[in-house]
Amino acid sequence: MVDLSAVHEEWPLAAAFSISRGTKTASHVVVVTLRDGDAVGHGECVPYPHYGETVESVLAQIESLRGALEGGLDNAGLQTSLAPGAARNALDCALWDLAAKKAGKPVWSLLDLPPPEPITTVYTIGLDTPEKMGAVARENAERPIMKLKLTGDGDLERVAAIRENAPRTKFVVDANEGWSPDMVEPFSKELAALGVTMIEQPLPAGQDAVLAELEHPVPICADESSHTRKELADLVGRYDMVNIKLDKTGGLTEALLMKQAAQEAGMGIMVGCMVGTSLSMAPALLVAQGAEVVDQDGPLLLARDRQHGLTYSGSVISPAASELWG
Numbered sequence: 001m002v003d004l005s006a007v008h009e010e011w012p013l014a015a016a017f018s019i020s021r022g023t024k025t026a027s028h029v030v031v032v033t034l035r036d037g038d039a040v041g042h043g044e045c046v047p048y049p050h051y052g053e054t055v056e057s058v059l060a061q062i063e064s065l066r067g068a069l070e071g072g073l074d075n076a077g078l079q080t081s082l083a084p085g086a087a088r089n090a091l092d093c094a095l096w097d098l099a100a101k102k103a104g105k106p107v108w109s110l111l112d113l114p115p116p117e118p119i120t121t122v123y124t125i126g127l128d129t130p131e132k133m134g135a136v137a138r139e140n141a142e143r144p145i146m147k148l149k150l151t152g153d154g155d156l157e158r159v160a161a162i163r164e165n166a167p168r169t170k171f172v173v174d175a176n177e178g179w180s181p182d183m184v185e186p187f188s189k190e191l192a193a194l195g196v197t198m199i200e201q202p203l204p205a206g207q208d209a210v211l212a213e214l215e216h217p218v219p220i221c222a223d224e225s226s227h228t229r230k231e232l233a234d235l236v237g238r239y240d241m242v243n244i245k246l247d248k249t250g251g252l253t254e255a256l257l258m259k260q261a262a263q264e265a266g267m268g269i270m271v272g273c274m275v276g277t278s279l280s281m282a283p284a285l286l287v288a289q290g291a292e293v294v295d296q297d298g299p300l301l302l303a304r305d306r307q308h309g310l311t312y313s314g315s316v317i318s319p320a321a322s323e324l325w326g
Helices: 055-064 066-070 075-081 086-105 128-140 155-165 181-193 209-213 231-234 254-263 280-289
Strands: 003-019 020-037 037-043 123-125 145-149 168-176 195-202 220-222 241-244 268-272
Touching: 003 066, 020 055, 020 086, 037 086, 037 128, 037 280, 055 066, 055 086, 055 209, 075 086, 075 254, 086 254, 123 128, 128 155, 145 195, 155 181, 181 195, 181 209, 231 254, 241 254, 254 268, 254 280, 268 280
Parallel strands: 123 145, 145 168, 168 195, 195 220, 220 241, 241 268
Antiparallel strands: 003 020, 020 037
16 A cells, blocks of 8 residues: 655755746755655655645645555546646656656656656756846856846846857746737847847746747747647647646656657757756656757755755756666
8 A cells, every 4th residue: 555745845045046926045845755565756846836836735735645545546547636737746756756666667667768868958047137147157158058037128138148158058048928029029039149049938828829920030938838738739830849847747647748749749849847856857857858958957056955866967967866766
């Protein structure tokens, strides 16, 4: 019989981190532990207030499935037992980890996937003044790709300052719904000249239909507008890429299916993250294989990571050790 434990953990950030919607100084995660005899599986999620989630609501959702888990609920059954979101993500990843530990095989083998290879992640620079963002860029100028948090007014000055301080680095930018429609065409043109290769979620979700009518020389990626496969049909023609996050899809199971569906629809793939520990990132590395943009730098933004955390060599991430997950 499977025994369930779910706890809230707080992980301080190395420095305050800002996006267009606010600033945070710590990451609040929920960790699920599933025990079946000697086998133990773990999963982590990051409740996201913008999606109506709190630590308390996520813990309550997880607890509501205690009886079902004791009765043998598996990954397939979980998909219809809980809505997509952080709670389902932690449970789905913990179930996969438990299955791997019981089988003595890695998750990628259970899923008939090829062995994961090291991948290169973006390094994210939080929203700030052009001068401060430029200074961070200068300290990280040898990283191959950076993700820049933007907000609207002053964004071109921010990117220009960062480009000056990191002349050889590839850039993607994330507006977190902070632009207005009249910014898209001129900003895209200017950002292309500054070497930006992707713009993430410039307009608010639900107000993005106009993107189909706007010229944008830089590919645009959906984030807040896209959670699971069911939104994909509406995104085609508006967006060129989709950002897959396990806390949005509700776990690895749906994330892999969404990746396949998006590729079949001709969309590029970004695999993103909330700010969490290596336990949040490890399952996403299986989805990130072959993705055009990988954003799995959450642990680099923390003051410390958990034991057996992922190995980062600069911006290159090695596959997870089994002691961590999978």
